[in-house]
Amino acid sequence: TDGGAPSSSLYAGNLATSWADSLGISGYTAASGRGRVAGVGISGRDTAYAYTVGLANSAAQYWGSARASDGYFSIAGVLPGSYTLTVFKGELAVYTTSVTVTAGGTTTLNSIAIPSSNDPSNASAIWRIGAWDGTPSGFKNADLMTYAHPSDVRAASWTGNVVVGSGTETSAFPCYLWKDVNSGIIVYFKLTAAQAAAAHTLRIGVTTAYANGRPQIVVNDAWTSAVPSPPTQPSTRSLTVGSYRGNNYTFTYSVPASAWLTDTGAYNTLKIYVASGSGSTSFLSAGTSIDAVDLLT
Incomplete structure (x- = not known):
């Protein structure tokens, strides 16, 4: 033309x-x-x-x-x-x-x-990272990943931790987690005395996964969740070919009150690991795309 x-x-x-x-x-x-x-x-x-x-x-x-x-x-x-x-x-x-x-x-x-x-956004949360919309929109590197490889020099560092209350929780949280790249990312947050005295449900929403990558959590290095079963996802290299679209799935974890810190001035730590025995190395290791993460009241 x-x-x-x-x-x-x-x-x-x-x-x-x-x-x-x-x-x-x-x-x-x-x-x-x-x-x-x-x-x-x-x-x-x-x-x-x-x-x-x-x-x-x-x-x-x-x-x-x-x-x-x-x-x-x-x-x-x-x-x-x-x-x-x-x-x-x-x-x-x-x-x-x-x-x-x-x-x-x-x-x-x-x-x-x-x-x-039916809309997970309606659940009352102590804190929430990201928005429940079925996409990793707003997370670190999310916009770039639809047209660039994760190793692209324009991508911000895939590592780095997140502080709830900083105002940059979502933009600092990487849109994708890989077992061999940034597994073990730490989210820091504080709880009131009343919140720390109760058990809470933590949710992690994903939009797809590669090589059966799924999140396992550790709270304050004192409580570790079981390794969840992997949901059905497309058998493609999704995360490295510009696609976060698979089957939306929400992982839920029942965290006991004994896992929280009783010092209201101290930061609790949530470590999110990628569990899987599959995948290769680096950006071809097991991974998953994040929709939202929240701790319910």
């Missing part, structure tokens, strides 16, 4: 393929043989985030954006069949249901209400 901006008619949202309906292509389903799914709205949303609605079964996937004002959505051109409908906050699934699509028909859904418990 001459380098100029392409015609707006070529934008994905404006692209029309109705001309193909009359070509008699084997296996092709014309618009008249497809249906639509429409939702009146979605309540329980965090308006700071964009929401997407997806339809999926073993044969097809379709996507549509939820309107920012009320969550209305419409997904057209859907092949007839039964689908799992999923509502995503950013890239985090927060609601699922089943829908059936018929040829030439519209499946209209009443307003979808996302239960408060």
